[in-house]
Amino acid sequence: xxxxxxxxxxxxxxxxxxxxxxxxxxxxxxxxxxxxxxxxxxxxxxxxxxxxxxxxxxxxxxxxxxxxxxxxxxxxxxxxxxxxxxxxxxxxxxxxxxxxxxxxxxxxxxxxxxxxxxxxxxxxxxxxxxxxxxxxxxxxxxxxxxxxxxxxxxxxxxxxxxxxxxxxxxxxxxxxxxxxxxxxxxxxxxxxxxxxxxxxxxxxxxxxxxxxxxxxxxxxxxxxxxxxxxxxxxxxxxxxxxxxxxxxxxxxxxxxxxxxxxxxxxxxxxxxxxxxxxxxxxxxxxxxxxxxxxxxxxxxxxxxxxxxxxxxxxxxxxxxxxxxxxxxxxxxxxxxxxxxxxxxxxxxxxxxxxxxxxxxxxxxxxxxxxxxxxxxxxxxxxxxxxxxxxxxxxxxxxxxxxxxxxxxxxxxxxxxxxxxxxxxxxxxxxxxxxxxxxxxxxxxxxxxxxxxxxxxxxxxxxxxxxxxxxxxxxxxxxxxxxxxxxxxxxxxxxxxxxxxxxxxxxxxxxxxxxxxxxxxxxxxxxxxxxxxxxxxxxxxxxx
Amino acid sequence: xxxxxxxxxxxxxxxxxxxxxxxxxxxxxxxxxxxxxxxxxxxxxxxxxxxxxxxxxxxxxxxxxxxxxxxxxxxxxxxxxxxxxxxxxxxxxxxxxx
Ligand code: SF4
Numbered sequence: 001x002x003x004x005x006x007x008x009x010x011x012x013x014x015x016x017x018x019x020x021x022x023x024x025x026x027x028x029x030x031x032x033x034x035x036x037x038x039x040x041x042x043x044x045x046x047x048x049x050x051x052x053x054x055x056x057x058x059x060x061x062x063x064x065x066x067x068x069x070x071x072x073x074x075x076x077x078x079x080x081x082x083x084x085x086x087x088x089x090x091x092x093x094x095x096x097x098x099x100x101x102x103x104x105x106x107x108x109x110x111x112x113x114x115x116x117x118x119x120x121x122x123x124x125x126x127x128x129x130x131x132x133x134x135x136x137x138x139x140x141x142x143x144x145x146x147x148x149x150x151x152x153x154x155x156x157x158x159x160x161x162x163x164x165x166x167x168x169x170x171x172x173x174x175x176x177x178x179x180x181x182x183x184x185x186x187x188x189x190x191x192x193x194x195x196x197x198x199x200x201x202x203x204x205x206x207x208x209x210x211x212x213x214x215x216x217x218x219x220x221x222x223x224x225x226x227x228x229x230x231x232x233x234x235x236x237x238x239x240x241x242x243x244x245x246x247x248x249x250x251x252x253x254x255x256x257x258x259x260x261x262x263x264x265x266x267x268x269x270x271x272x273x274x275x276x277x278x279x280x281x282x283x284x285x286x287x288x289x290x291x292x293x294x295x296x297x298x299x300x301x302x303x304x305x306x307x308x309x310x311x312x313x314x315x316x317x318x319x320x321x322x323x324x325x326x327x328x329x330x331x332x333x334x335x336x337x338x339x340x341x342x343x344x345x346x347x348x349x350x351x352x353x354x355x356x357x358x359x360x361x362x363x364x365x366x367x368x369x370x371x372x373x374x375x376x377x378x379x380x381x382x383x384x385x386x387x388x389x390x391x392x393x394x395x396x397x398x399x400x401x402x403x404x405x406x407x408x409x410x411x412x413x414x415x416x417x418x419x420x421x422x423x424x425x426x427x428x429x430x431x432x433x434x435x436x437x438x439x440x441x442x443x444x445x446x447x448x449x450x451x452x453x454x455x456x457x458x459x460x461x462x463x464x465x466x467x468x469x470x471x472x473x474x475x476x477x478x479x480x481x482x483x484x485x486x487x488x489x490x491x492x493x494x495x496x497x498x499x500x501x502x503x504x505x506x507x508x509x510x511x512x513x514x515x516x517x518x519x520x521x522x523x524x525x526x527x528x529x530x531x532x533x534x535x536x537x538x539x540x541x542x543x
Numbered sequence: 544x545x546x547x548x549x550x551x552x553x554x555x556x557x558x559x560x561x562x563x564x565x566x567x568x569x570x571x572x573x574x575x576x577x578x579x580x581x582x583x584x585x586x587x588x589x590x591x592x593x594x595x596x597x598x599x600x601x602x603x604x605x606x607x608x609x610x611x612x613x614x615x616x617x618x619x620x621x622x623x624x625x626x627x628x629x630x631x632x633x634x635x636x637x638x639x640x641x
Contacts, residue, residue, distance in 0.1 A: 027553065029593040047596060049619050051555040080628040094628060097554035343627040411615060412623035422625040472611040 001064055001363065002147045002292040004112045011155070012109045015116060019043045020102035027099065042122075044115025045101055048415045054093045054101055055118040056108060060128045060146035060170075061089030061366040065353040068364050070111045072349035078104050083349065085334060085342040087406060087457050088167075089127050089366040090118060094413050116154065121162045123153035123234070128170045129177040130367040133293055134329045134375040136321035140189040140197045142172035144290040145226065148281065152227050159234050163241035164249035166234070167206075179368065181205050181213045181488025182460055184251045185233060190220065198222045203233055204255030204263070207454035211490040212252040215260040217267060223286060225271075228279040232270035236263065296361055299326035301380035311386050314397035319382060328379050330360075331399035332372040332389060338430045339393075340422050341407040342370030351392050359385050368457070368484075369406055371399065402444040402511055403432045406457055410450030410467060411474070417450035419467025419474035420500070424448055427504045435508060440515045444524045445484065446507060460484035462524040463510050464491045465503055476503035480510060480536060481528050489525075494537055506540045513539045544575045546603045547588050548619070549595035557619045558595060560588050566595060570620050575603055 004012070019039070026036040040046075044055040056071070063071075071091055075083045078100050079093045086092055096104060108114060117124055126146045133141045149168060153159065159166070169183040180186025186202035199221045205214030221229045237251045240258070255263045306312065318331040332352060334342050344352075352372065356364050359381045360374035367373055377385060389395035398404045405428060408414065410421030425448055432438040447461035451468075458464030464479040475497040482491030498506050513536050518527045528536070547560035558566040559573030564587065567573065576584050581600055588598035602610025608617055623629045 027593075033592050033596050047550055047555055049615070050557055050622065051550075082627040084626075094626070099553050340625065340627050345627065409626070411618060412625050412629075417615075420624065422623075426625060472613060474614065 001062060002059075002143075002289065008112070008151075009109075012112070012114045012116070015043070015114065016102060016105045016109050019105060023098060023102055038120070040098075041119040042116070043101075043105070044118035045098070046119065046415070048094065048413050049411075050413070051095045052098050052101070053413070054096045054104065054115060055086070056091050056093070056113060056115050057118050057125045058090050058113075058366050059150050060126050060132070060143060061130055061368075062132075062143065063364040063366065064111070065356040065362040065364065067111045067113055068349050068353040068356070070108060070113065072346040072353070074104055074107065075349065076346035081346050082343050083346075084340075084409065085344065085366050085370050085372070087368045087370060087408070087455060088125060089130075089368055090125060091366070092409075094409070119165075120160075121164050121166075122160050123149075123156065123162075123166045123168065126150060126153075126168045126170060127178055127183075127368060129173055130365040130373045131177065131320060131329050131375060132172060132365075133295065134320075134322050134324075134327070135173045135175075135177075136323050137174040138172050138323055139174065139191060140172045141290075141293055141295075142170040142178075142187075142189055143293045144286065145172075145187070145189070145199075146170055147289050147292070148227070148286070149230070152230070159238060162234070162238055163243045164246065164251075166237075166251070168230070176485045179457075179460065179484040179488060181486075182207055182211070182457075182484065183214065184237075185230065186214050187226075192220045192222075196222065199226060199229075201229060201233075203267075204252045204260070205488065206250050206252040207457060207459045208250070209247055209452045209454075210250075210252060211454070211459040212256065213488045213490065214252075215255060215264075217264045224281045224283070225275060227281055228274040228277065229267075229271050231279055232267045232274055235270050236266045240266070296324055296327060296376045298324050299378040299380060301326065301378060303379045304383065306383050308383075310390070310395075310397070311383055314386055314395055315382065317397045317401060318395075318399040322376070324376075326379055327376050328382060330374040330377050330382070330385065331367070332374060332394050333396040333398055333404065334371050334394075335398055335404050335429065336393050336396045337403065337433045338426050341405050341425050344372070348392055348394060351388075352394065355385060355388060369399075369404060371404070398438060400443045401438050402441045402446055402463075403429045403438045404445075405429055406445070406447040406461070408449050408456035410448070410456075414450060416453060417467065418452075418469040419450050419476065421448040421450040421456055421465075421467060424465060424476070424500060424504060427500075428507050431504060431508050432511070435512070437508065437511050437515060441511050442521070442523070444511065444514070445482075447482075457484060458482070459490045460488060461491060462528075463507055465507065468497065470497070474500055476500065478503065478506050478510070478540070480533060481525065483525060492533065494533060495541055509540045510536050544577065544603050545581050545600040546570075546573045546575060547581075547584060547598050548573075548601050548616070549588065549598040552592075552594055552596055555596075560584065560598070566591075570608075571606065573603075576600075 449456035479491030
């Protein structure tokens with residue numbers, strides 16, 4: 001893992017003290033709310049329905065066990081005993097007091113964490129494959145590049161006041177698990193013609209009100225040119241992106257209005273000016289950062305056969321192949337039946353940190369599906385690990401299944417929400433368990449957002465639910481056919497909206513029709529492509 | 544009728560404007576305003592930005608919340624209907640004493 005150097009440490013500590021002064025000035029009355037709001041947002045502090053919410057950055061979703069213990073401590077001491085892991089691989093606390101937040105940030109700084117750039121119109125936390133550095137299908141490890149992007153984008157003076165927020169995702173594997181098609185910039189590590197590793201660059205993707213799949217700008221950008229090329233994209237966006245209408249301010253709107261060719265040309269012109277200049281990354285710097293992300297050693301211990309059905313089911317769904325012999329990656333599901341997606345208690349976080357120390361080289365990842373991952377676990381230790389996880393309610397064998405539901409906080413917490421999300425996720429999860437549909441449906445994504453901001457990623461769900469407000473009533477639009485990873489696609493609305501109860505049953509009906517109509521090992525998207533939406537529509541709107 | 548609500552500056556908790564001025568977490572102690580009296584009450588509330596954030600008017604009918612934002616305001620008043628912290632929130636069991 002990357003360790004802070006003196007510059008990182010000083011920067012974060014100074015920021016804590018600066019914010020401490022700003023909070024004190026606000027409480028004392030020296031700052032108005034209008035003056036204070038942009039300052040608190042720059043430090044990840046939102047005001048939600050019931051309380052302030054603090055969003056803490058987890059750089060590219062990578063946590064050490066000590067950091068996870070600190071997150072548990074914050075949950076226990078300053079919140080109500082829980083943290084909520086988000087679709088952006090971050091963590092949110094729903095109940096901290098404003099007056100405590102400088103102290104929380106001070107404690108987070110002691111484990112090299114902060115909340116800088118978790119809000120505001122700046123470059124946000126870069127996200128990546130949760131199996132980075134471990135995945136068996138990896139072309140190249142994306143973490144050093146995420147780290148370089150983090151350092152380049154942190155408090156970047158030119159890009160602190162962009163037209164809108166800006167999200168970068170990087171994948172290093174053949175299978176895209178970072179959803180690069182729906183990010184402002186999506187980077188895919190690829191081997192070039194002469195075998196050199198570089199980046200395929202996509203831009204203009206995004207979800208929210210106007211979902212768009214990114215366009216490819218370039219097949220290959222060399223490693224040393226990465227920051228120059230990113231700067232060129234950001235510069236074109238910063239100058240030409242709209243600032244008069246926040247709904248039209250994301251880069252996807254600019255790419256669309258300019259046209260992909262004209263946008264690419266503008267980026268290339270800017271890149272030509274920047275290439276071979278001071279933004280060219282020195283080879284030694286690439287090597288210095290990469291040295292923080294060395295692969296783990298192989299584990300040659302023999303693996304005892306198990307006949308325990310609970311273990312075997314968990315292994316089938318939650319254990320993933322690893323590039324190093326004798327190792328596996330383990331998905332720790334935060335989706336027990338009927339519980340809140342992405343929530344972990346302080347006790348669970350502490351226990352998982354201990355397990356990471358014992359079995360997982362002290363490392364934990366956060367996934368955009370709101371689960372946690374132990375990326376490097378010896379195959380020989382899986383059975384022991386499973387037994388302990390089961391006792392912590394952390395061994396639900398549903399990674400990637402329909403019950404691995406993604407849900408934003410919705411109207412139970414969020415100030416921008418139109419409708420609740422969590423109760424629907426809980427009800428669908430329970431119904432999937434009751435009907436036994438979860439396992440036969442296989443890998444299938446269900447995602448729920450409480451408003452069009454789409455934090456629950458419903459647009460790119462195989463089955464998506466979007467909460468809208470119809471004259472004070474919660475109504476849910478059902479979409480089918482979205483895909484987050486790989487060939488990203490935006491789901492299409494199936495028909496008229498539903499009340500909360502009927503939305504739950506409608507989702508179950510879609511899952512049931514899929515299991516009845518699929519042939520062989522077809523995915524939901526393949527079945528939908530073959531039979532079309534009509535059979536689903538007819539079943540859902542039958543009454 | 545209307546009431547006035549806001550979030551408390553120090554901790555963000557939901558509060559309601561009292562008739563004699565000042566704020567309460569108890570909705571039953573909130574002042575009710577006729578449309579005529581609302582403007583000046585809201586103005587006074589907005590002047591207290593050292594105590595609260597973002598005061599605004601909500602619909603009430605008799606002793607209860609009402610209007611198009613009923614669900615949102617009910618969730619603000621009674622706490623989340625779901626989520627792991629719901630029970631703790633219901634019992635007012637903040638780990639931090641407020
Ligand atoms: S999608 Fe809407 S309701 Fe859900 S967390 Fe985002 S802003 Fe809030």
